[in-house]
Amino acid sequence: MDCIRGPCPYCSWTNFTVFPCSASCNTGFRLRTRQCLTDDDNKPCGTCSGSDVISELCTELPACPDSCPINSHIERNYTDCGVTCQNRAGNSTCTVRSVRCVCDAGYFLDSIGGQCIRECDCGCLDSTSGYHQLNQVWNETCSTYICNSGGVIQMIGTICNTSVIPTP
Secondary structure, three states: OOOOOOOOOOEEEOOOEEOOOOOOOOOEEEEEEOOEEEOOOOOEOOOOOOOOEEEEEEOOOOOOOOOOOOOEEEEEEEEEOOOEOOOOOOOOOOEEEEEEEEEOOOEEEEOOOOEEEEHHHOOEEOOOOOEEOOOOEEEEOOEEEEEEHHHEEEEEEEOOOOOOOOOO
């Protein structure tokens, strides 16, 4: 710095600017940068001691999945809205997750089996929002139903006696 024309300016470091970690799981690196500026007019100054760039290890990250199930892939900074075969519309609030196995396009998580399956292979939701897997048979209000492909519920029989007994 040229101090011939007057007193040398007093310089100091700015606060560090912290950059995001280079990874979203396991370990990565993060840079922190700062500038040496004059205190009176915030102009660059070269008399601060220390480094303006620091690289540090990110150790607070979650473990990466070793591998994902078939029909899924690892997604980083994923917005999880809870879309599954059992909840195809998803939740009204979503959660941002740093890393997770996510179903490929056109596939839904079957939370009962934990696998990503085609939507046409998802089960059915009955009138009480109960979930039934594909080809599952169940009884509800005097009828027997089966869950067919594509979430189609088919009535296959009745189980209640609906005949009227005459009153004497």
